[in-house]
Amino acid sequence: YIENSNRQFLIKSLTDSMPDHIFYKDINFRYTGCNKAFAEFHGMTEKEIIGKNDYQIFSKDFADTYVESDKDVINNLKKAVFEDIAHRGDSVTYFETIKNPYFDANGNCVGLIGVSRDITERKVKEDQIIYLNHHDILTGLYNRLYLDNAYVEIDKKENLPISIIIGDINGLKLVNDSLGHGFGDMTIKEIADILSKCCSDKGVVARIGGDEFVILLPKTDNKTAYDLIKQITHDCNEHMNDMKSMFYANISLGCATKSSMDDTLEKVYQQAEENMYRQKMFEYKSQHSAILSSIKKTMFEKSYETEEHAERMAVLSRKLGKEVGLPEEELIALELLSNLHDIGKISIDKNILTKPGKLSKEEWKEIKKHPEVGYRITQVAPDLMHISEYILSHHERWDGLGYPQGLKEKEIPLLSRIIAVVDSYDAMTQDRPYSKAKTKLEAKEEILANAGSQFDPIIAKIFVEKVLN
Numbered sequence: 001y002i003e004n005s006n007r008q009f010l011i012k013s014l015t016d017s018m019p020d021h022i023f024y025k026d027i028n029f030r031y032t033g034c035n036k037a038f039a040e041f042h043g044m045t046e047k048e049i050i051g052k053n054d055y056q057i058f059s060k061d062f063a064d065t066y067v068e069s070d071k072d073v074i075n076n077l078k079k080a081v082f083e084d085i086a087h088r089g090d091s092v093t094y095f096e097t098i099k100n101p102y103f104d105a106n107g108n109c110v111g112l113i114g115v116s117r118d119i120t121e122r123k124v125k126e127d128q129i130i131y132l133n134h135h136d137i138l139t140g141l142y143n144r145l146y147l148d149n150a151y152v153e154i155d156k157k158e159n160l161p162i163s164i165i166i167g168d169i170n171g172l173k174l175v176n177d178s179l180g181h182g183f184g185d186m187t188i189k190e191i192a193d194i195l196s197k198c199c200s201d202k203g204v205v206a207r208i209g210g211d212e213f214v215i216l217l218p219k220t221d222n223k224t225a226y227d228l229i230k231q232i233t234h235d236c237n238e239h240m241n242d243m244k245s246m247f248y249a250n251i252s253l254g255c256a257t258k259s260s261m262d263d264t265l266e267k268v269y270q271q272a273e274e275n276m277y278r279q280k281m282f283e284y285k286s287q288h289s290a291i292l293s294s295i296k297k298t299m300f301e302k303s304y305e306t307e308e309h310a311e312r313m314a315v316l317s318r319k320l321g322k323e324v325g326l327p328e329e330e331l332i333a334l335e336l337l338s339n340l341h342d343i344g345k346i347s348i349d350k351n352i353l354t355k356p357g358k359l360s361k362e363e364w365k366e367i368k369k370h371p372e373v374g375y376r377i378t379q380v381a382p383d384l385m386h387i388s389e390y391i392l393s394h395h396e397r398w399d400g401l402g403y404p405q406g407l408k409e410k411e412i413p414l415l416s417r418i419i420a421v422v423d424s425y426d427a428m429t430q431d432r433p434y435s436k437a438k439t440k441l442e443a444k445e446e447i448l449a450n451a452g453s454q455f456d457p458i459i460a461k462i463f464v465e466k467v468l469n
Contacts, residue, residue, distance in 0.1 A: 344374030
């Protein structure tokens with residue numbers, strides 16, 4: 001048995017040790033007590049709080065809300081539960097407050113007891129979940145789920161005309177294959193930023209797929225939508241021409257407009273998509289050409305390879321090709337191969353490509369990936385597909401000890417065998433970070449010494465005896 005005074009002391013000690021805010025009020029809604037956490041949060045002592053009402057502690061808006069809930073508890077003798085926000089300086093704290101009536105020994109309601117629990121962490125997590133449910137993680141734009149809900153909200157007569165713009169990034173696969181998915185993601189984010197800046201105050205901008213975007217525009221006619229497309233295209237070109245951009249990428253856009261409630265947004269979407277693909281096909285060759293040019297430029301900037309190296313190789317390769325008896329069509333392919341055989345090096349760290357000393361095992365492993373990367377890049381460009389196999393094989397050796405496939409002798413495509421000889425000769429006769437240039441005579445001797453092991457012996461002999469002499 002605990003005496004009454006000790007019981008009260010025990011209860012007080014218990015409530016003061018709790019992190020929750022606990023307070024008591026009488027039937028006139030004046031505070032009759034509180035625990036330490038409640039008093040400290042409001043910058044007062046319990047003694048200062050006792051006898052006050054909410055209007056003496058809180059702003060009028062908050063006090064009005066608290067008094068209304070107090071009345072509900074006292075008058076209806078029922079529990080009240082609500083969430084609340086408290087501002088202290090720059091910080092915001094979320095509380096869940098539960099109020100219950102309490103009674104004397106005769107069963108008469110004499111006041112209420114309230115418990116406020118800090119739920120800030122929970123609210124932050126809930127807000128994060130809500131955000132992730134409605135937003136694309138990579139770009140921060142709205143996602144397909146949000147867009148589907150927006151269609152329903154916006155598809156009303158008062159929002160007519162309603163325009164839809166659909167966009168699809170050009171050459172994203174090419175960027176991913178050449179520079180890696182990190183750069184592909186950067187492209188997506190850069191274009192998403194442009195779309196957001198151009199359109200966020202005009203409608204809903206959403207990313208609905210890897211390279212696909214939708215802009216939903218209420219109260220926007222077709223001409224205004226097309227003007228917006230022109231602005232987006234202009235801003236993309238301006239941004240991609242900026243020296244900060246390593247590569248060129250752009251977006252094809254198409255739009256359609258709902259002018260009557262007899263139309264459906266589904267049909268408008270389909271029409272916008274058709275218009276976008278029509279534009280994409282119209283721009284396809286020029287877009288891919290621009291992307292490849294920027295990739296090639298970046299390759300020269302990142303490595304010791306130069307445009308002069310590519311030009312020298314093109315001249316020597318054509319001469320060697322003629323001596324071997326290649327038709328004009330293959331001579332043209334050989335010149336193109338001379339320019340792009342090392343395009344896969346764009347994916348390799350510049351520090352590895354320009355390292356003056358010996359490469360580590362891991363660095364050499366990275367270098368050996370470039371034929372496969374170059375193969376993937378040219379596979380997605382229709383105008384270059386015919387040289388992709390040659391790019392893949394240009395580091396194979398006659399003896400089968402090359403990479404990446406370990407092909408030997410005539411398993412290696414003829415154009416790859418030609419490029420291997422010419423590339424090695426030009427590399428030997430130019431200063432590189434890891435070696436001084438050899439004389440032309442030394443380079444010839446090196447080519448002949450490796451004929452039958454590294455190089456096709458017949459091609460090596462023709463190159464030295466007929467092309468170089």
